[in-house]
Amino acid sequence: MARKLAHxxxxxxxxxxxxxxxxxxxxxxDRFGRAAYGLALRIVRxxxxxxxxxxxxxxxxxxxxxxxVAGRAKASTxxxxxxHRRAVDLVRREEPRRAEPLEAAPQAAGTDTEDEAWLRxxxxxxxxxxxxxxxxxxxxxxxxxxxxxxxxELADRLGEPLGTIKSRMFAGLATLRELLxxxxxxxxxxxxxxxxx
Amino acid sequence: MERAEIHDLSAAxxxxxxxxxxxxxxxxxxAHCPECRSAVASFQDxxxxxxxxxxxxxxxxxxxxxxxxDAARERPNVVPLRRRRWALPVAATLAAAAAVAAIGLGxxxxxxxxxxxxxxxxxxxxxxxxxxxxxxxxxxxxxxxxDGVLVVDAAGKGWLVVRGLEEAPSERTYEAWVVEGDRxxxxxxxxxxxxxxxxxxxxxxxxxxxxxxxxxxxGGVEQSTQEPVFVTGEPA
Numbered sequence: 001m002a003r004k005l006a007h008x009x010x011x012x013x014x015x016x017x018x019x020x021x022x023x024x025x026x027x028x029x030d031r032f033g034r035a036a037y038g039l040a041l042r043i044v045r046x047x048x049x050x051x052x053x054x055x056x057x058x059x060x061x062x063x064x065x066x067x068x069v070a071g072r073a074k075a076s077t078x079x080x081x082x083x084h085r086r087a088v089d090l091v092r093r094e095e096p097r098r099a100e101p102l103e104a105a106p107q108a109a110g111t112d113t114e115d116e117a118w119l120r121x122x123x124x125x126x127x128x129x130x131x132x133x134x135x136x137x138x139x140x141x142x143x144x145x146x147x148x149x150x151x152x153e154l155a156d157r158l159g160e161p162l163g164t165i166k167s168r169m170f171a172g173l174a175t176l177r178e179l180l181x182x183x184x185x186x187x188x189x190x191x192x193x194x195x196x197x
Numbered sequence: 198m199e200r201a202e203i204h205d206l207s208a209a210x211x212x213x214x215x216x217x218x219x220x221x222x223x224x225x226x227x228a229h230c231p232e233c234r235s236a237v238a239s240f241q242d243x244x245x246x247x248x249x250x251x252x253x254x255x256x257x258x259x260x261x262x263x264x265x266x267d268a269a270r271e272r273p274n275v276v277p278l279r280r281r282r283w284a285l286p287v288a289a290t291l292a293a294a295a296a297v298a299a300i301g302l303g304x305x306x307x308x309x310x311x312x313x314x315x316x317x318x319x320x321x322x323x324x325x326x327x328x329x330x331x332x333x334x335x336x337x338x339x340x341x342x343x344d345g346v347l348v349v350d351a352a353g354k355g356w357l358v359v360r361g362l363e364e365a366p367s368e369r370t371y372e373a374w375v376v377e378g379d380r381x382x383x384x385x386x387x388x389x390x391x392x393x394x395x396x397x398x399x400x401x402x403x404x405x406x407x408x409x410x411x412x413x414x415x416g417g418v419e420q421s422t423q424e425p426v427f428v429t430g431e432p433a
Contacts, residue, residue: 180246
């Protein structure tokens with residue numbers, strides 16, 4: 001199906017969503033729905049709950065898009081942050097929470113689209129960055145982000161002082177940020193090309 | 198919570214690793230602390246990248262329909278406008294403004310058969326690219342100036358995978374170039390756009406070559422005098 005808003009930036013789409021444009025919401029879903037669902041599923045480990053998290057997250061996008069300020073944050077970050085928050089809130093309400101974070105999910109049947117190619121690329125990139133982190137920092141990041149554990153729960157679980165956990169998350173995320181900045185993706189959007197003639 | 202400690206919570210906040218009370222306290226702090234706001238913003242960018250470290254089947258199609266139906270039911274508290282392209286807040290870039298103008302002028306309309314050909318070609322190209330991305334011997338070379346990579350397979354066949362490009366302005370096109378020493382060869386045209394795009398390069402990418410992309414007049418040119426919009430960050 002042709003995506004008639006495919007030419008717009010993520011930020012322009014959010015601006016349209018703020019004007020109650022349903023096509024723009026659909027296009028945002030087509031861009032981020034799959035990543036959102038994968039993220040939610042890795043956190044809540046239950047397909048029905050994951051759908052709930054994605055649905056609530058996108059409705060939060062719909063409701064709060066007027067508060068999104070382009071230039072202060074990337075739309076993709078904003079959307080995935082909303083999804084993540086919903087998924088974490090859901091898994092924290094589910095008791096007893098399953099103790100072990102889900103390991104790598106089964107290989108998805110390949111639907112060979114450009115989006116699929118893009119997701120694969122992003123995944124390879126973040127995995128490469130994660131591999132470069134010290135084990136304990138990586139562990140803290142993964143348990144917090146995908147396990148939905150609070151910093152205090154992490155301290156209990158790992159038998160470490162809270163301060164140690166905080167520093168690991170801080171150092172780990174700071175290093176991850178640098179590694180991701182180094183490798184060229186996520187650069188600023190292009191500037192208007194200047195003609196040399 | 199102690200005042201001195203609260204600054205350290207920006208990473209935990211970006212990872213959603215605070216409990217409800219801590220989160221509330223930190224958000225109050227954020228309202229007054231520009232330093233923490235900027236730390237949180239950059240930490241959230243990094244955390245959001247973690248979101249891609251998942252491999253799940255696509256969500257069921259019914260989910261999309263449900264979200265859109267719910268959204269339609271609870272329209273947000275704004276005046277619903279018919280989409281008016283010229284009213285877009287495209288502070289973004291000049292190119293976006295040019296694209297909007299193009300739509301206004303109706304240049305947008307594309308001959309249907311050409312569009313179908315394009316879609317067929319795009320689908321073939323993306324299938325090949327998806328295979329290529331799974332190929333461990335293919336090299337990924339980051340782009341400078343755009344969000345994406347150049348993928349080169351062992352035989353030197355190259356693919357640009359790029360996302361979030363502004364649509365090329367009206368009567369203009371993106372043109373890819375393979376630059377080898379002082380030899381620059383045209384390697385294909387494409388339209389750009391916010392959604393991920395896979396561009397199969399018409400020319401091989403030999404070791405040591407760079408790939409650059411310029412904006413040219415419709416139909417492309419044999420030799421460019423434009424500055425590249427983006428280039429590969431290192432030689433192939």
